Amino acid sequence: MSGSGTTGPRTGTLRGWRPVLRRRPRPDTGGSSRWARGRVLAVSAVLTAALLAFHSAVPNTVGRLGSLLETFLPWLGLAVPLLLVWALLGRSVTALVALLLPAAVWGHLFGGRFLAEGRGAHDLTAVQHNVSDENTDPAGTVGTLLDGSPDLVALEELTPSALPAYEKALATTHPYRAVEGTVGLWSKHPLSAARPVDIRPEGIDESWNRGLRATARTPWGDIAVYVAHLPSVRLGWKGLDSGQRDESAGLLGAALADERLDRVILLGDLNSTVDDRGLDPVTSRMDSTGRAFAFSWPASFPVSRIDHVMARSGTVTNVRTLPATGSDHLPVAVDIGLDRASGRDRGR
Template identity: 75%
Template sequence: MWRGDGAGADGWDVGEQANSRVAPGAKAGAVRRWLRTVERWRWGKDTESRSPWARGRVLAALAVLTAGLMAFHSVVPNAVGRLGSLLETFLPWLGLAVPLLLVLALLRRSAVALVALLLPVAVWGNLFGGMVLADEDRGAHDIMAVQHNVSDENSDPEGTASALIEAAPDVVALEELTPSALSVYESVLGADYPHHAVEGTVGLWSKYPLSDVRPVDIKPKDIPEGWNRGLRTTARTPQGDIAVYVAHLPSVRIRWNGLSSGWRDESAGLLGDAIAAEELDKVILLGDLNSTVDDRGLDPVTERMDSTGRNFAFSWPATLPVSRIDHVMTRSMAVTDIRTLPATGSDHLPIAAGIRFEP
């Protein structure tokens, strides 16, 4: 029946009839496009009839290799370019391979690669997860120590010293002291730290009386005379005497053929021998050791000292810290926490550590 209001015989508006003729085709096209997208991303067989468990095996192998390098880094040889030490210096950053491999596994739609990624995730979590999850509670401590390579190119030693005082440490160890800057540090730190000892380019400022100050010979044999970067002193605290060592090991260089760390390793051996011969039971070591505690080149030191710390506290370089080469270590005592302090005029960040007498 014809309706005078412009409706069609079936009671629909003429415009609606036109839409009904166009819409199904447009909808069908959208559905087809969606199906093609799903087809591209489906987790079934690919164009070569490989299932998600058959493709992506190279990615899976890379995930297993990453886990193996983290878990068994000590077996990577040092004979060529000291590659083992180079790997260990930046070991936490090997975890960055996980998100990269995850993205590639998703793009490849590989189930076997995704499962394999659980290995490096588990290994990294076991090695470093505790540092990520460390709470802000720094815990009880008996001594607060600050370690800082102040840099021999520091243009603001006065500001650097003032910044360290703000952390309220009990002892402050400094490296790369120059003759011109030394008088500034002595002047600024002297009011709060009346006791100090300096040998060569390293020094210690303390609230506790110091005695038996002497240099520690950590000079590699091929370095010319006059190179002095180690000292040892006794700090007389209310809880008893403590041997305090301050050391600055030789720098390392990353070259095209690997890591150059021969002098550093030799110096670490000499420092380890000195600590082993120390007669006092309680020992604190403060210094720039030019590597991380994972680096086997520091084994002569780390085998004799407790280097635990609940945070990464990356201290170098100050502009974008990627490694903690500045350390506070103890023997027969406990490091309760390690953290970085705000940047100074140095290329290193200062680190502060709480130390408890009972290990």
């Protein structure tokens, strides 16, 4: 009896018993992954901010990486929305906070270029345009350039065959001109002392003539006007090939440094942006370059402003592009306010 009584309950107990297994906690791979993604995104955001703020620290010794970065520096801001989407998908608060840093740096550097500039008080209007040596419509191109009635018109890539057409189209409105090689200047105001400016890099033939200087005699006094077309750059597997452009910029900068007139206007295709250190010999000699983006190249999808109007003892405002012509560049028009305290011969 006692055996059966003992066995019965045990058997019943065993039948109803189910082992309770404690599962070993799984590693929080999802959380760890999100944290890892957060750290990667945060580091990427800090690196983006560092490149924006300290771009001049990127060396130019190998492939001119510094100049390459600076040529397209505003576009580095695209990293912010891309990282933002990534951070939102990863639900990383750390990354979202870190993204405030590159956003703030980009806004400090370039945010002002979005501010609209009206046509306020100014003394001169100037237009700069690389017309392209393949342009088949000089008359139509000039018609676009004259919209806004500019005082000065600078053209590059003039060919001997196309030059007469440009001269004819501009003769009525801009009777004064100076042409040297493939660059030219047309003016509503009398021009004098026109001469070539030698900006040839070493090893370039003397027939390569892409710089000029003339004195414009305006109601506000004499102004030295320079027109220049610096050598093109090439992007290859070795990096940015801008050696000749940089050398030519150095020669142009030296000419600007030697200029005796206080008021100077420079117009030209400089084949880079004002952020590129390769243009430092030029930009350091001028007071104003205009703040707007006004991307001018390539005309089909502009990503960079390599066409410039700069001023010394004056302020460049209302920088804008004009409609496309038969060129691969867009024309750039600006207003210029002259410094009333200048207009003197600087002397030596």
